[in-house]
Every structure is written in C-alpha cells, then in structure tokens.
Amino acid sequence: MSSVVGRIKPRELLSRGGPLGGLIILCVVMTILSPFFLSFNNLFNVGIQIAVVAILALGQTFVIVSGGIDLSVGSVLGLAGIVFGWASVVAGLPLPVALALGIGTGALAGLTNGLLITLGNLPPFIATLAMLSAARGLALVVSGGVPLNPLPEAIRTLGRGDLFFIPLPVVLTLIMLVIAFGILRSTYSGRCMYAIGGNEEASRLSGINVSRQKLIIYTLSGLFAGIAGILFMARLASADPQGGFTYELDAIAAVVIGGASLSGGVGTASGTLIGALILGVLRNGLNLLNVSSFWQQVVIGAVIALAVMTDTLRRRKG
Amino acid sequence: MEMRGITKRFPGVMALDEVDFELEKGEVHVILGENGAGKSTLIKMLSGAYQPDEGEILLDDEPVSISSATVAQELGISTIYQEFNLVPQLTTAENIFLGRQPRRFGLVNRRKMGEEARRILERMKVRVDANALVSNLGIPQRQMVEIAKALSLDARILVMDEPTASLSGQEVERLFEIIRGLKEEEVSMIFISHHLEEVAEIGDRVTVLRDGKVVDRVPASTNRSEFVRMMVGRPIEDQFPRQQPETGEVLLEVNNLSQKGILEDASFQVRAGEVVGMAGIVGAGRTELARAIFGVDPVDSGEVWVEGRRMKLGNPREAKRRGMGFVTEDRQGQGIVPPLSVEENLSLASLGLNTSVGLVNRREQRKRARKMIEDLNIRTPSPEQEIRYLSGGNQQKVVIGKWLLANSRVLIMDEPTRGIDVGAKVEIYELMNELTKNGAGILMISSDLPEVLGMSDRILVMSEGRITGELSVDGATQENVMELATQGSEAAVE
CATH class of the missing domain: 3.40.50.300 (P-loop containing nucleotide triphosphate hydrolases)
Structure with a gap:
C-alpha cells in the first residue's frame, strides 16, 4: 500500500488534497448537525442521488482538462435516454440493441460537437451551446413531448437493485470512475488531453493530431452522457424528454470543485468524483436540516465560488 | 533614486539579500545578472509589483513606499516589461493612453488622444500610425509602442527590462537614439539586458547581481569577459565553444x-x-x-x-x-x-x-x-x-x-x-x-x-x-x- 502512496505525484496529491479535505470537513459538520447523516442508508442515498451527475461530470472532466467545455451534456443525456426509451418501448427492440442505440446516440452527439469544433472552427462554448438546444429539441421530437414507458423490467432494476448491498447506480458510478481514471492516466488520448489543455500550439508542434484528439474527447463526453442518460431513465422507470435539464451546470461545477482548471491542463477523475460528492452531501445535509430548497440553491452557489477561490489561493501558494 | 539594504524572501528562496542600488539623474544604469539573479525582483520593487521585506527606497533623499503601480506612476517611475502588456484589439493611441485617456465631459477625447500619441511617436522618430490596431503591428513596432506608452507618462525614471530582446540591429539603434535623447532631458534609466555588447554602447554604470547579491558596481567600459566572470562567478574560457565535427551526408x-x-x-x-x-x-x-x-x-x-x-x-x-x-x-x-x-x-x-x-x-x-x-x-x-x-x-x-x-x-x-x-x-x-x-x-x-x-x-x-x-x-x-x-x-x- 505504501508503495502506491509513494508513487502518487505531489502535484496530484495537492490538487486532490484540497477538495478531499473540504468533503471530510463537510461530512464531519453534517454528522454533528444531524443524527441521521452518518448511516449506511443515508450515505448510499447520497451515492444514488449523485450517480447521474457524477458520470456526466467524469465525461466533462476530459473536456475541461483539454481546455474546452461541454454545455450539451444535460441535453445529450435526455436525448440518449429518449432514444433508448423509444427503441425499447415504441420499437420493441431487444434490450442490448436499445442500450447500444441510446449510448451510441450520446457518442454521436459528442462526435458532432467535436466536428463543429474542429472542422467548423466553432469555439467549444458555442458548438456545445448549439447542441444543448438541438439535442433537447430532438428528444422532444422523438418522444412527441411525452414520457415513454414502461421501460423493460431489467433496466428498472439498474435504478433500484443492489450488488452485495451496494446500490447498482453506485456500482455503475464506481465503474465509470475507474474507466475515466484509466483513460486520463494511462491512455494516449488521456495524456493528450493534459497536453492540449496545457498548451494546444505546443502540442500541435510536438506532432499530436489535435483535431483527432478533440473528436475523441468530445465523443467520450457524449458517450458518458449517454450512459448517464440510461441510468437517469432507469431510476425514473420512464424515459422523460426533459430528463437532465440543467444538469450540465452541476457537472461543470463538480469538475471545477474537484480541482480542475477551466483554462485546461489540470484535473483528475477522483477530484471530479469528490466534487460531485461535495455537491451531493451538501444537498442531502441541507435536506436533513430542513433548509428550504430555495436557500439550498443560494448555499450551493456560495460553495462553488468558495471552493474555486480557496483552490486558486492554495495553488498560488503551493 | 537610491535603494538601501533591499531584502526580499520568497518561500524557500532569498531573492534579494541586502541589495544597495543607486541611480543618478540622466544616468543609464545597467543591471546584469543571470536569470534568477534577482534583476526582475529588484525592478518589480520600483514598479510597485512587490514590496521589500527589509530596506528602503529613497527618492530625492525622501523615503517612499511604492505600494502599487499607480503610486509608481505618480512618483514618475515607469517600467517597460519584456512581455507585452498591450491590448491587441485597441489602436496604438488607445494603448499608449490606456486608463488615462484624455477626457472631456466624461467622454474620451479621441482627437486629443490621437494628437498626443502622434506627438510622442514623432519625438521617437518612429513611423507607426496612431490609429492602427496593435494586432496589425509587427513585434518590433509593438515594442516601440510599449516604449511610447512609458514615455507618455513623462517619467523621471524609466525602467527597461530587456527592451532589445525582440528587436533587430537597426531597431536597437533606434531605441538607443531615443535613450540618448532622454538622457539629455535628464531622465534616469535602468536597463536590463543579456547582450553584453549593448552594455558598453549605451550604459554609464553597471551593477552586477548574482544569487540576489550585488557582486560589484563598475563602469560600463569594463571588459566583457570580466562581466561574464562576475555574473557566473567563474571565468568562461570560451563563450562559443563550437568544435566542428566531420560533416556527413x-x-x-x-x-x-x-x-x-x-x-x-x-x-x-x-x-x-x-x-x-x-x-x-x-x-x-x-x-x-x-x-x-x-x-x-x-x-x-x-x-x-x-x-x-x-x-x-x-x-x-x-x-x-x-x-x-x-x-x-x-x-x-x-x-x-x-x-x-x-x-x-x-x-x-x-x-x-x-x-x-x-x-x-x-x-x-x-x-x-x-x-x-x-x-x-x-x-x-x-x-x-x-x-x-x-x-x-x-x-x-x-x-x-x-x-x-x-x-x-x-x-x-x-x-x-x-x-x-x-x-x-x-x-x-x-x-x-x-x-x-x-x-x-x-x-x-x-x-x-x-x-x-x-x-x-x-x-x-x-x-x-x-x-x-x-x-x-x-x-x-x-x-x-x-x-x-x-x-x-x-x-x-x-
């Protein structure tokens, strides 16, 4: 174990240390304030509640590390979920095919973002803003504006079932975390994300095919949004065309709270998960304390600003 | 202007260690030193970017505290950095007067601004259109605009951090002419450069820094290899150690x-x-x-x-x-x-x-x-x-x-x-x-x-x-x- 710890780079420890410290403090405070907070049931609840946003945020991490932004993930989640719902409910296709269509739609939307950015020369903000609108519109078109149900029993289990007492949404989140961690840490594309985000021109001049990597990056973000879409609909037991509305904001917030820099080149998968957990624990705790949902939004806004401010200060000193 | 016993510490580094420095009226004082010797830190004390941990800065024998860039400007100290601080989307004149545009009834007086910019550029004998966007200018021209900006402040002390790094021979000559003109107007200048040959040409005195300490203060006519020895702390036999090997295919x-x-x-x-x-x-x-x-x-x-x-x-x-x-x-x-x-x-x-x-x-x-x-x-x-x-x-x-x-x-x-x-x-x-x-x-x-x-x-x-x-x-x-x-x-x- 100590050898693993020894190999962690100081820089990674630094960028992970801050948000992790914040999460621990937050949990301690919540445990003191509410007797209900620290229980397996409640903690699993937090896990289930953040699962969708966490998966979106992991995909978003690729984009933000590479110096871009993906505003479309919430809508792409909705579109992927609706395509999945249409395929299984309306077209009556077998589950694996419906799953492939749903997740594939997410990836395709991401690829389109990538093409708009590389071939179309659009800034990522604009390209994905356009997709935010278009994907939501397509979800409404495909569904006719109404929820599609009932979804097959097998997929509803994903939303409710357990694996060795661990809720399946949590299991799926952990699997996606490991995948995102591996991509960022050990794949060619992952290493390119840091290089492109840190200095795109230097990366290009070092012989990295920046356009191709961007296509891969945005496709991955769409793919993660597609998977999040399936999970979202599974939890709802119904395919809702409004699913994931404004979720992109939570996803971006989670990535940034987790220590990534919007100017690119910095960020980790574990940091993003911690960011999503901070948001989740905060919401859960405020609910337990009976804080009105209006005030919750105010508190969460303050936490986002505070988290990034302390992170910036910490980096400057470090 | 005089700096006495200036000390500045950064986490883990002693950037400046009791540095004394003086600048006479109408003098071009060169600061030499390797990267990390403390040159930039020293001049940032004058521009208000850093405050010394110890020591004092005297202006006309009066101690002053330069707490910000605005204070530095009010004291008549202006700095030309090696990095460009221009806004490419604005015109030359707008950049020269950035933040201090001549105003009338609260609105920017564009005509007056243009005239004054032209006057400064003419005095520098530089042919840059005052209405041209900075993004359309070449790098050397931008450097000239940067200098014009500093001159427009009517500074008594002008600090130049490697102003020649992005200029070629003739432009450097032009800059030196400007510097000589300013000398006659009794402007004092601090000049940082890595080009030793420029030192003798333009400088009066030279202060050599090494590892945050003053090594020596000598006349600019000092021999070049002597400068190198002072900067690196060891003699460098050959500045250009080229050994030509056999050439192949x-x-x-x-x-x-x-x-x-x-x-x-x-x-x-x-x-x-x-x-x-x-x-x-x-x-x-x-x-x-x-x-x-x-x-x-x-x-x-x-x-x-x-x-x-x-x-x-x-x-x-x-x-x-x-x-x-x-x-x-x-x-x-x-x-x-x-x-x-x-x-x-x-x-x-x-x-x-x-x-x-x-x-x-x-x-x-x-x-x-x-x-x-x-x-x-x-x-x-x-x-x-x-x-x-x-x-x-x-x-x-x-x-x-x-x-x-x-x-x-x-x-x-x-x-x-x-x-x-x-x-x-x-x-x-x-x-x-x-x-x-x-x-x-x-x-x-x-x-x-x-x-x-x-x-x-x-x-x-x-x-x-x-x-x-x-x-x-x-x-x-x-x-x-x-x-x-x-x-x-x-x-x-x-």
Missing part, C-alpha cells in the same frame, strides 16, 4: 520553397554534423521558413527532402516522423506546456513511441525522461516539478530533450538562447556540439550576431523572404552579414 534539403509575399525560392542544405546559422533582421522570413519546412504553415511551391527522401509538406506529424524537431522561438507559447511536469513535457513528442494499443507505458516514459534529465543536466528538483517553475535555460533544455526522445536528427532551432543567461547559453552550445558530433544536423536561426558567427559552420542570410547569401564562417563578419541582411530592404520599423 545531406540530412535536410530545401528546394525553392515559396509562399506568396512571405518566402521566395528558398533553397539550402544541412548536412550531418553541421550547424547552419541563419541570420537576418526581424521580419526577414526566417521563422516563417522554419515553420514552412516543419509543416506548420502551408507553402505555395517547393520541396523538402529529409535523409534523401522527399517529405510531404504541411503536417508537423510527418516532419516529426521523418526525424525532424522544431525548437520554436516562442518557448512559453509554443514550446512548453506550462502546467505539466518536466517529465510530461519531455515525453510530449515521443508519446506515440511509448504507446501500444492506446495505452501509454508510463514506467518506460518515466525511465527515458529521467535519463534525459541526467544526460542534458536539466536542473529540476524532481521530474514531477511543473516546468513553469524552471529557469528559461532549463526549460529550453527540456524542449530540446523532447525532440531527442522522439529520435530527431534534424533540429531547427529558432532563437535557441533567447532570454537565457550566459551560463546556460554555453550549456546549450555544448549540447549542440554533442548533438552534431553524434551525427545530427542543426539549422540555427538567431538574431544574436555574435552567436551566429560563434556557433555556425556556415551562415545563411535572409532578407525579405529570400536567402540573400551564404557565408563560410571564416569569411563572415558582422558587417558583411548585416550587409546581406539589409539587401533591398528597409528596416521593419520604417
């Missing part, structure tokens, strides 16, 4: 490369073991030629052959695959990836070589990077250190190392020692010796004439997009290089 052959309005019929060869120097004034098309060869920018016509085989142009990946490496002029903007570690920066060009089925072998990558850090004597606390915290010389070694790890045999080095201190320069030169001895070929673009004459085996001179001549190193002098460099051209400023 042709590695790089460029035939009739043309790009409308930029390059005209450029042809030359680089052989194994050779350092081919490329001189010319700023804007002659040298960087553009390098970028065209490496496939960064498109060309209209022409061929590039690498090791006897024709190369497809217009793709840096292809150039890399064929064994070429490009050390760019703009190290911060195009060379390094600032937030990443030394190790990751070293591995940037060889990422593909360490990858199989999409997975990077990071252990192998780390091993190679560590070996390169050792081989090139890159001074970093650890391979994991973020590269932006390294000195310019060590960053440059990382950029060169990046290409060596990608097995490059033909290196194009554009201003390889710009902004690098004397000690590190010699190390880069020794590295070039080592590389050519092992069969590499180097095309070295440089605006530093002594460097071109000292390190090249052959010298190509460019002017207005054409190669105007080739000189053997024995026959070349500063004069005949400059003659070729200005053939059929006027200075970029004019």
Whole structure:
C-alpha cells in the first residue's frame, strides 16, 4: 500500500488534497448537525442521488482538462435516454440493441460537437451551446413531448437493485470512475488531453493530431452522457424528454470543485468524483436540516465560488 | 533614486539579500545578472509589483513606499516589461493612453488622444500610425509602442527590462537614439539586458547581481569577459565553444520553397554534423521558413527532402516522423506546456513511441525522461516539478530533450538562447556540439550576431523572404552579414 502512496505525484496529491479535505470537513459538520447523516442508508442515498451527475461530470472532466467545455451534456443525456426509451418501448427492440442505440446516440452527439469544433472552427462554448438546444429539441421530437414507458423490467432494476448491498447506480458510478481514471492516466488520448489543455500550439508542434484528439474527447463526453442518460431513465422507470435539464451546470461545477482548471491542463477523475460528492452531501445535509430548497440553491452557489477561490489561493501558494 | 539594504524572501528562496542600488539623474544604469539573479525582483520593487521585506527606497533623499503601480506612476517611475502588456484589439493611441485617456465631459477625447500619441511617436522618430490596431503591428513596432506608452507618462525614471530582446540591429539603434535623447532631458534609466555588447554602447554604470547579491558596481567600459566572470562567478574560457565535427551526408534539403509575399525560392542544405546559422533582421522570413519546412504553415511551391527522401509538406506529424524537431522561438507559447511536469513535457513528442494499443507505458516514459534529465543536466528538483517553475535555460533544455526522445536528427532551432543567461547559453552550445558530433544536423536561426558567427559552420542570410547569401564562417563578419541582411530592404520599423 505504501508503495502506491509513494508513487502518487505531489502535484496530484495537492490538487486532490484540497477538495478531499473540504468533503471530510463537510461530512464531519453534517454528522454533528444531524443524527441521521452518518448511516449506511443515508450515505448510499447520497451515492444514488449523485450517480447521474457524477458520470456526466467524469465525461466533462476530459473536456475541461483539454481546455474546452461541454454545455450539451444535460441535453445529450435526455436525448440518449429518449432514444433508448423509444427503441425499447415504441420499437420493441431487444434490450442490448436499445442500450447500444441510446449510448451510441450520446457518442454521436459528442462526435458532432467535436466536428463543429474542429472542422467548423466553432469555439467549444458555442458548438456545445448549439447542441444543448438541438439535442433537447430532438428528444422532444422523438418522444412527441411525452414520457415513454414502461421501460423493460431489467433496466428498472439498474435504478433500484443492489450488488452485495451496494446500490447498482453506485456500482455503475464506481465503474465509470475507474474507466475515466484509466483513460486520463494511462491512455494516449488521456495524456493528450493534459497536453492540449496545457498548451494546444505546443502540442500541435510536438506532432499530436489535435483535431483527432478533440473528436475523441468530445465523443467520450457524449458517450458518458449517454450512459448517464440510461441510468437517469432507469431510476425514473420512464424515459422523460426533459430528463437532465440543467444538469450540465452541476457537472461543470463538480469538475471545477474537484480541482480542475477551466483554462485546461489540470484535473483528475477522483477530484471530479469528490466534487460531485461535495455537491451531493451538501444537498442531502441541507435536506436533513430542513433548509428550504430555495436557500439550498443560494448555499450551493456560495460553495462553488468558495471552493474555486480557496483552490486558486492554495495553488498560488503551493 | 537610491535603494538601501533591499531584502526580499520568497518561500524557500532569498531573492534579494541586502541589495544597495543607486541611480543618478540622466544616468543609464545597467543591471546584469543571470536569470534568477534577482534583476526582475529588484525592478518589480520600483514598479510597485512587490514590496521589500527589509530596506528602503529613497527618492530625492525622501523615503517612499511604492505600494502599487499607480503610486509608481505618480512618483514618475515607469517600467517597460519584456512581455507585452498591450491590448491587441485597441489602436496604438488607445494603448499608449490606456486608463488615462484624455477626457472631456466624461467622454474620451479621441482627437486629443490621437494628437498626443502622434506627438510622442514623432519625438521617437518612429513611423507607426496612431490609429492602427496593435494586432496589425509587427513585434518590433509593438515594442516601440510599449516604449511610447512609458514615455507618455513623462517619467523621471524609466525602467527597461530587456527592451532589445525582440528587436533587430537597426531597431536597437533606434531605441538607443531615443535613450540618448532622454538622457539629455535628464531622465534616469535602468536597463536590463543579456547582450553584453549593448552594455558598453549605451550604459554609464553597471551593477552586477548574482544569487540576489550585488557582486560589484563598475563602469560600463569594463571588459566583457570580466562581466561574464562576475555574473557566473567563474571565468568562461570560451563563450562559443563550437568544435566542428566531420560533416556527413545531406540530412535536410530545401528546394525553392515559396509562399506568396512571405518566402521566395528558398533553397539550402544541412548536412550531418553541421550547424547552419541563419541570420537576418526581424521580419526577414526566417521563422516563417522554419515553420514552412516543419509543416506548420502551408507553402505555395517547393520541396523538402529529409535523409534523401522527399517529405510531404504541411503536417508537423510527418516532419516529426521523418526525424525532424522544431525548437520554436516562442518557448512559453509554443514550446512548453506550462502546467505539466518536466517529465510530461519531455515525453510530449515521443508519446506515440511509448504507446501500444492506446495505452501509454508510463514506467518506460518515466525511465527515458529521467535519463534525459541526467544526460542534458536539466536542473529540476524532481521530474514531477511543473516546468513553469524552471529557469528559461532549463526549460529550453527540456524542449530540446523532447525532440531527442522522439529520435530527431534534424533540429531547427529558432532563437535557441533567447532570454537565457550566459551560463546556460554555453550549456546549450555544448549540447549542440554533442548533438552534431553524434551525427545530427542543426539549422540555427538567431538574431544574436555574435552567436551566429560563434556557433555556425556556415551562415545563411535572409532578407525579405529570400536567402540573400551564404557565408563560410571564416569569411563572415558582422558587417558583411548585416550587409546581406539589409539587401533591398528597409528596416521593419520604417
């Protein structure tokens, strides 16, 4: 174990240390304030509640590390979920095919973002803003504006079932975390994300095919949004065309709270998960304390600003 | 102006240690020192960016506290930094008066602003249109605007941090004329430069800093090797240690490369073991030629052959695959990836070589990077250190190392020692010796004439997009290089 710890780079420890410290403090405070907070049931609840946003945020991490932004993930989640719902409910296709269509739609939307950015020369903000609108519109078109149900029993289990007492949404989140961690840490594309985000021109001049990597990056973000879409609909037991509305904001917030820099080149998968957990624990705790949902939004806004401010200060000193 | 016992500590570093400095009226006082010697820290005390931990600053024998840039301006101290602080989207006049635009009834008086800007530019004898957008100006012209901005403040003390770094011969001369004019108006100037030959020409006195301490204060007429000894703390026998190895086969052959309005019929060869120097004034098309060869920018016509085989142009990946490496002029903007570690920066060009089925072998990558850090004597606390915290010389070694790890045999080095201190320069030169001895070929673009004459085996001179001549190193002098460099051209400023 100590050898693993020894190999962690100081820089990674630094960028992970801050948000992790914040999460621990937050949990301690919540445990003191509410007797209900620290229980397996409640903690699993937090896990289930953040699962969708966490998966979106992991995909978003690729984009933000590479110096871009993906505003479309919430809508792409909705579109992927609706395509999945249409395929299984309306077209009556077998589950694996419906799953492939749903997740594939997410990836395709991401690829389109990538093409708009590389071939179309659009800034990522604009390209994905356009997709935010278009994907939501397509979800409404495909569904006719109404929820599609009932979804097959097998997929509803994903939303409710357990694996060795661990809720399946949590299991799926952990699997996606490991995948995102591996991509960022050990794949060619992952290493390119840091290089492109840190200095795109230097990366290009070092012989990295920046356009191709961007296509891969945005496709991955769409793919993660597609998977999040399936999970979202599974939890709802119904395919809702409004699913994931404004979720992109939570996803971006989670990535940034987790220590990534919007100017690119910095960020980790574990940091993003911690960011999503901070948001989740905060919401859960405020609910337990009976804080009105209006005030919750105010508190969460303050936490986002505070988290990034302390992170910036910490980096400057470090 | 006088600074007494100035001390400044940063976490883990003593940046300045009881530094005394004085500046007389109408004096040009040069500060010399290697990177990290404390020059920038010292002048940032004057511009209000830093406050001293200990010591005091006296202006006309009165102690002052320069707590911000605004205070510095009010005291009549203005600073010209080496990095450009201009807003490209605004005009020259707007930049000169940024934040202090002449106003009438609360609105900017554009006519008055334009007139005043023109007056200042005329006084400098610089032909820059006051209404031109800064984004349309060349780099040397921008530097001139930067100087005009400082002059518009009617400063009594003018601080210049490497103002000549991005200027070529004639523009430097123009700047020196301006400096001489200001001297007559009794403006005091602090001048920081790495170019020792400029020191005697423009300076009155020289203060040499090393490791945050004042080594000595001497007249500017002091002998150059004496300066070097003071700066590095050890004598450097030979500033340009070029040893010419045997030359081998042709590695790089460029035939009739043309790009409308930029390059005209450029042809030359680089052989194994050779350092081919490329001189010319700023804007002659040298960087553009390098970028065209490496496939960064498109060309209209022409061929590039690498090791006897024709190369497809217009793709840096292809150039890399064929064994070429490009050390760019703009190290911060195009060379390094600032937030990443030394190790990751070293591995940037060889990422593909360490990858199989999409997975990077990071252990192998780390091993190679560590070996390169050792081989090139890159001074970093650890391979994991973020590269932006390294000195310019060590960053440059990382950029060169990046290409060596990608097995490059033909290196194009554009201003390889710009902004690098004397000690590190010699190390880069020794590295070039080592590389050519092992069969590499180097095309070295440089605006530093002594460097071109000292390190090249052959010298190509460019002017207005054409190669105007080739000189053997024995026959070349500063004069005949400059003659070729200005053939059929006027200075970029004019």
